[in-house]
Amino acid sequence: MFAICLKYSKNYEDAEDTLQDSFLTIFSKINQFRHKGSFEGWIKRITINIAIEKYRKKTPLRIIKEEIIEDHEDDIMINENSLNVDFLLNSIQQLPDRYRLVFNLYVLDDFSHKEIATLLEISEGTSKSNLSRARKILKQKVEKHYQKIKEA
Secondary structure (H helix, E strand, O other): OHHHHHHHOOOHHHHHHHHHHHHHHHHHOHHHOOOOOOHHHHHHHHHHHHHHHHHHHHOOOOOOOOOOOOOOOOOOOOOOOOOOHHHHHHHHHOOOHHHHHHHHHHHHOOOOHHHHHHHHOOOHHHHHHHHHHHHHHHHHHHHHHHHHHHHO
8 A cells, every 4th residue: 555655645754644544544434345346446546535635635726728738658668677666666756746646547557537537627638638748757757867877
């Protein structure tokens, strides 16, 4: 569960807070688990919802008209020896909040853009645009990382 909290938090301390809040919610609502689906999935869903709720509380509501960007999945050749989990997690955590949330929900947790739009109270187009921008930022970070490795 802490790994989920880390994915959706800006830093380690926020992840710890989210984990604690998730445990409190899970224990207080344990009687609501109906044994439909896995218990692990139920816990994961609560944890993700707590992280998103914390994001909503921190972020003031701003309506922004965004241009929709085509979602192009650029393939990046990843050499397992040069990229480690800490680098990738740190890169994802450095994304702006809304990009990080959309990226995690779509790429790592297999939510659809429609589900993301509902969860984050944004349009599907904004979800797609945020995902595209997150991928672009991460691609640039990976390319810079490779450049540093080549120069070393």
